Amino acid sequence: MNVGLFIPCYVDQFYPQVGIATLRLLESLGVTVTFPMEQTCCGQPMANSGFQRLSAGCDKNFIQNFANCDVVVGPSGSCVLHLKDHLHSDERPDEAARLRANVYELCEFLTDVLKVESLPNARFPHRVGLHTSCHGQRGLGLSSMSELVAPTFSKPEQLLRMVDGLELIELTHPDECCGFGGTFCVFEEALSSKMGKDRVADHLRHGAEVITGGDMSCLMQLEGVLRRQNSSVKIKHIAEILAS
Amino acid sequence: METASLKHAEAAEAFLRDEENADWHNETLWFVRSKRDRAAHSLPEWEQLREQASQIKTHTLSRLDDYLIQLEENAKKNGITVHWAANGDEHNRIVHSILQQHNASKIVKSKSMLTEECHLNPYLIERGIEVIDTDLGERIIQLRNEPPSHIVMPAIHLKKKHIGDLFHQHLGTEAGAEDPQYLTEAARIHLRQKFLMADVAITGVNFAIAETGGFVVCTNEGNADLGAHLAKVHIACMGIEKVIPKAEHLGVFLRLLTRSATGQPITTFSSHFRKPGPGQEMHLVLVDNGRTRQLASPDFRNSLKCIRCGACMNTCPVYRRSGGHSYHTAVAGPIGSILAPNIDMKEYADLPFASTLCGSCSNVCPVKIDIHQQLYKWRQVLGEAGAVESSKKMGMSGMDVLFSHPWLYRFAGRAGRWLMQKFPSLANKPSLNPWAIHRDMPKPPAQSFRDWYAEQNKKTNG
Numbered sequence: 080m081n082v083g084l085f086i087p088c089y090v091d092q093f094y095p096q097v098g099i100a101t102l103r104l105l106e107s108l109g110v111t112v113t114f115p116m117e118q119t120c121c122g123q124p125m126a127n128s129g130f131q132r133l134s135a136g137c138d139k140n141f142i143q144n145f146a147n148c149d150v151v152v153g154p155s156g157s158c159v160l161h162l163k164d165h166l167h168s169d170e171r172p173d174e175a176a177r178l179r180a181n182v183y184e185l186c187e188f189l190t191d192v193l194k195v196e197s198l199p200n201a202r203f204p205h206r207v208g209l210h211t212s213c214h215g216q217r218g219l220g221l222s223s224m225s226e227l228v229a230p231t232f233s234k235p236e237q238l239l240r241m242v243d244g245l246e247l248i249e250l251t252h253p254d255e256c257c258g259f260g261g262t263f264c265v266f267e268e269a270l271s272s273k274m275g276k277d278r279v280a281d282h283l284r285h286g287a288e289v290i291t292g293g294d295m296s297c298l299m300q301l302e303g304v305l306r307r308q309n310s311s312v313k314i315k316h317i318a319e320i321l322a323s
Numbered sequence: 324m325e326t327a328s329l330k331h332a333e334a335a336e337a338f339l340r341d342e343e344n345a346d347w348h349n350e351t352l353w354f355v356r357s358k359r360d361r362a363a364h365s366l367p368e369w370e371q372l373r374e375q376a377s378q379i380k381t382h383t384l385s386r387l388d389d390y391l392i393q394l395e396e397n398a399k400k401n402g403i404t405v406h407w408a409a410n411g412d413e414h415n416r417i418v419h420s421i422l423q424q425h426n427a428s429k430i431v432k433s434k435s436m437l438t439e440e441c442h443l444n445p446y447l448i449e450r451g452i453e454v455i456d457t458d459l460g461e462r463i464i465q466l467r468n469e470p471p472s473h474i475v476m477p478a479i480h481l482k483k484k485h486i487g488d489l490f491h492q493h494l495g496t497e498a499g500a501e502d503p504q505y506l507t508e509a510a511r512i513h514l515r516q517k518f519l520m521a522d523v524a525i526t527g528v529n530f531a532i533a534e535t536g537g538f539v540v541c542t543n544e545g546n547a548d549l550g551a552h553l554a555k556v557h558i559a560c561m562g563i564e565k566v567i568p569k570a571e572h573l574g575v576f577l578r579l580l581t582r583s584a585t586g587q588p589i590t591t592f593s594s595h596f597r598k599p600g601p602g603q604e605m606h607l608v609l610v611d612n613g614r615t616r617q618l619a620s621p622d623f624r625n626s627l628k629c630i631r632c633g634a635c636m637n638t639c640p641v642y643r644r645s646g647g648h649s650y651h652t653a654v655a656g657p658i659g660s661i662l663a664p665n666i667d668m669k670e671y672a673d674l675p676f677a678s679t680l681c682g683s684c685s686n687v688c689p690v691k692i693d694i695h696q697q698l699y700k701w702r703q704v705l706g707e708a709g710a711v712e713s714s715k716k717m718g719m720s721g722m723d724v725l726f727s728h729p730w731l732y733r734f735a736g737r738a739g740r741w742l743m744q745k746f747p748s749l750a751n752k753p754s755l756n757p758w759a760i761h762r763d764m765p766k767p768p769a770q771s772f773r774d775w776y777a778e779q780n781k782k783t784n785g
């Protein structure tokens with residue numbers, strides 16, 4: 080299986096350590112990973128702002144880069160969901176459809192494709208709060224949702240429970256949105272910040288030392304609030320914890 | 324052109340300036356959402372019920388014309404006069420003409436979002452009619468001269484103190500009184516008089532049944548019943564999407580409606596009206612006001628399934644923190660943001676963007692409307708139609724160019740990180756970067772992942 084590593088633009092630029100952890104984690108599980116060097120962005124910012132048409136260039140570039148890969152794995156539920164729902168090509172419709180069906184968020188790739196049952200080397204002795212990102216949860220179905228009358232499960236949590244020494248804290252609102260919301264974070268700045276503040280407060284109230292999650296964009300939002308508050312609470316992408 | 328998407332954003336920003344009040348609003352609505360959860364979880368068949376309701380609605384919408392004609396026929400057989408209104412104005416004219424026929428100058432109204440949508444109150448008041456809203460919450464905001472902030476709990480944005488002051492001013496209650504029992508009692512006495520004096524009662528309609536020609540009105544206060552039974556004339560106004568095929572379908576919706584709305588197993592009064600009482604007259608006004616346009620659009624048709632339970636508002640993290648008035652439309656919240664642009668695309672172009680698309684609304688919706696997906700679709704429609712501010716469009720075109728050219732992206736990334744490292748105060752300057760008003764930017768790393776990866780490859784390959 081030829082696995083293409085998809086590192087979204089903002090992770091590439093601001094959080095290279097998340098890309099590195101993702102790569103190391105996958106390699107430690109025996110996966111051969113390639114990183115197509117000319118990849119850029121999934122196209123979500125344009126599409127979410129009402130200009131899906133303007134993401135055609137992104138789509139084309141994405142398809143070109145990942146055409147040789149059997150599956151694509153990325154450490155960001157939101158970008159993966161965008162690709163799953165909207166990757167499109169007039170010239171190469173079959174290739175677009177194949178990639179849409181074969182793009183995975185990191186956690187679901189680990190639990191559903193690799194069927195990872197243990198992570199013998201992972202150790203992270205901290206109190207950790209898991210931020211459940213909306214696009215991962217409700218969009219990709221990575222975990223059960225508080226609104227539905229259905230059995231509960233969580234793929235990220237399942238993985239975190241394999242980490243030695245890690246203590247997962249409970250939250251009052253286990254699946255409330257962090258308020259990032261793509262360009263919403265800028266165009267509805269006041270609301271977005273308030274939502275981020277509230278989300279952070281829930282974690283702090285329950286004694287988190289570290290906040291983690293599968294979506295670096297939500298984590299960037301929470302980190303922005305924590306740093307403004309001069310908080311000592313740290314942000315770590317789930318890949319960094321699982322690879323530790 | 325007006326900067327459309329700033330409208331909700333600005334109103335929300337103003338609402339949030341009183342953070343304590345915003346927190347209180349958020350928690351109050353979350354409390355209702357939690358009650359909804361408890362009620363839903365008490366029914367193991369909840370998800371099947373939602374599916375059934377959704378299918379009944381989908382089916383009804385696919386043959387809406389037939390069911391409406393059937394409703395009209397059967398209602399007429401029952402002695403109800405049926406009217407059709409193409410838009411809000413026509414609706415208001417019809418209601419007014421009925422009032423004129425009866426020389427009516429005083430009416431009592433039970434809560435109806437349709438009449439809010441059509442702006443019936445100001446229309447009638449301008450023509451010398453006394454209009455009294457009889458739902459307690461509605462009466463409160465009517466005294467305050469405000470629109471409702473929520474479709475089920477119209478005065479949910481107000482605290483007991485506000486109401487105490489208001490009643491002191493208008494109803495002569497003691498100054499500073501905040502006891503809900505005392506205040507409700509005062510409102511009841513005040514409303515009793517209005518009920519007794521009214522010539523005509525206007526109600527909304529929750530469900531109209533094609534098979535029987537009857538309709539159902541749900542209230543918790545019984546005010547619709549009191550009004551309709553005391554007055555000589557009862558005018559019921561409904562959007563055409565409120566029809567359901569058969570009486571046997573009612574059970575599905577009545578079980579879902581109030582559990583979703585407030586967490587109650589059922590509304591206190593679910594009153595069935597079938598024909599006028601002796602010596603009374605009954606009118607049913609069927610209103611389109613953009614609904615057939617919505618019906619004709621495959622992307623947005625689904626939104627007509629809405630039974631106006633308000634659950635999507637209670638769960639919406641944006642609604643909870645921005646207050647209903649920020650939506651500047653009769654129906655606020657996620658569903659309002661789908662319905663409003665259909666009525667006026669330019670005026671409401673901001674609303675589909677007042678969402679993070681978190682999807683919680685779609686999950687609570689008892690009739691399974693794909694609310695957040697429709698908001699996404701509206702954004703595309705508005706973008707195509709040029710209803711989104713040009714600055715946003717320019718920004719997005721820039722990003723398109725950037726991301727379509729990997730070399731440019733690499734260059735811009737490096738330049739951007741370099742700038743942020745050299746001039747961190749610039750990146751965190753609120754006037755240049757709205758992100759930085761309440762949050763810090765991430766610290767830019769020296770190297771991107773891509774650069775690191777290339778370096779590794781070089782090392783291993785020689």
Ligand code: SF4
Pocket residue numbers: 583628629630631632633634635636658684687688689690691692694
């Ligand atoms: S869209 Fe759904 S949840 Fe929202 S008010 Fe309508 S029926 Fe209720």
